[in-house]
Amino acid sequence: MTIHQATDAPAALTPQQAGKRAREVLDEIGRAVVGKPEALDLVMLGVLAGGHVLIEDLPGLGKTLLARSFATTLGLDFRRIQFTPDLLPSDVSGAPFYDQRSGEMVFRPGPLFTQLLLADEINRTPPKTQAALLEAMAESQVSVDGTTRRLPQPFMVIATANPIEYEGTYTLPEAQLDRFLLRVRMGYLPTGLEASMLRARIDRAAPEAVLQTLSSPAELLAMRAGLEQVEVEDDLVEYIIALVDATRNDPQIQVGASPRGGLALVQLARARAVLDGRDFLTPEDVKAVAVPALAHRVTLKPELWVRQIETDDVLARLVESVPTPRTLPRSGGQRAEQR
């Protein structure tokens, strides 16, 4: 069990280089996870933006495969926790135990000490254990027995959750949902693609495609550093604020997006620009990630639950109603004012 530590401060890649590498990684993962390019792109955006990803969908749609493929291809140390109703916090973060030879208490790190953690079916465990993930996800550190230990870098959680309506699940608390950078829905494959997926499985004569490791933790950190070079125009900052603000003033929404939601939107949009090979942000980037970045952060009015309206729908409507920046920048926009 080796944990690759990024030894030196990574030299930042340019956004173009980072985007190229990220697309290569995505292409490789696409060999194993068939027919889900949008979901893969979104998870990749989360990886690039340095956040945690929540994949919410029914069992058997390839959530675990997706997480494992990312770990393999990016060369990250990978652990998996299967969350069950009887899992204890110490099972996640680790616990001190008595070493008989030295006669001391020694801390044995839990599965949390890894670079990519797959938290499988996170809503099957009671809130106490879910909360053990909180500090780790927000601060990248674990406090056990009064000692705070840093987690390896990069550290990210890909959590999967079954829809809440299913029996034997505990709804994730709002605070914890807010710690996920984005929520991804996978959905079923179109039947044509599902057939080709089965065909590929039959031809392969092995349970899963073997993926190559194309990247390394150090390179991932360099790619993340490249993200910081993506410039954001003032009008787009205002657009992002307008979107976040719209979630707070919508009649169908009880609790709007937090300031963390705005930050997530900026970083995800920048990641999308990187994946597109650009070093500047455009309204398309913001629009494309607004729903995955914000939908899990808002709480709808209770009466909407009866009407089966989901946050995704409400957010999509908001995105279609908030004005994008105007064509002409404010400084030189005299003629366009006439429109």
Next chain:
Amino acid sequence: MVPALVTVSGLLLAALVLRPQRGLLTGSTTPPISTLGLVGLLAVGWLAGAARFAARYREAADRLVGPSPRAERLRSAAAVLLTGGAFAVPLLMFVFYSQTSTGPLPEVDPPPPSQSPSPNPGQPIQQVVPMPGESPQRSEPASSFAHFGVAALVVVAVVGAVLVWLRMRSARRRPAVTASSDTATAEEALAEAVESGLRALRGDDARTAVIACYAAMERSLGASGVTRRISDSPTDLLERAVADGAVPGVHARALTGLFREARYSSHPMDDTQVQKARAALDAIAARLAERAEAAAQNADTTADFADRAQDR
């Protein structure tokens, strides 16, 4: 409250209609007016249901976000079909009713055959009915009723078809009609937009020039019917314009790319980019002018008439 009242009164009515002494299944003994009333009730019910459904559908369709052009077309087709269905089904019910009641009716209806003041005196078509060699005593009232139904159906169908045709025509020809009804102003606007873009191109600032080019494209697109929605990103507008066939995809894409770079990045912009933007704008303007011209040629008096009718 209201649905309960309607239900109760409906039940009462059903009980009245099904009075056993009238004979439940012997249609001949039932006074025609009650059957006719039933058909009328059914028709009214259908109308109410269809109207309610149409309202709900429209509400849902309005809330639809960013529908694709295909969905847009489906939606308009469904709207027409809904309206048509709402009126056609009750009419058909009346027609079928009057046809089936041709047999048993005659003995019951006493009115004198010719020159009888028909139940609907306003209908000129009915005067035509009794002429050919039918025996007037027997089938006159029923057949006049049937003919009335058929005539009304035909009129409604024709009017509906004309309306649908006009609407489709005006929707398809929207840019054309604009161009033809006041050709001078539209073409002037287009020329002015392109000219302003080109004027900006001659300016010093390459960034402003590229942005102005794009703004010119946006304005001329607006003049030809593809307007920028408030929540549109440049790509959204581009996709709609290309799907509409208003602009050549390659050039519009190039210009949009240049615009995004000029507008949202601090990259240095130079003459080559301005040249590219100019070439793209030229190509787009040429296509738009071509379309406007073709449309102007096609537009005939009917289109003008349709446009005015719709304006009214």
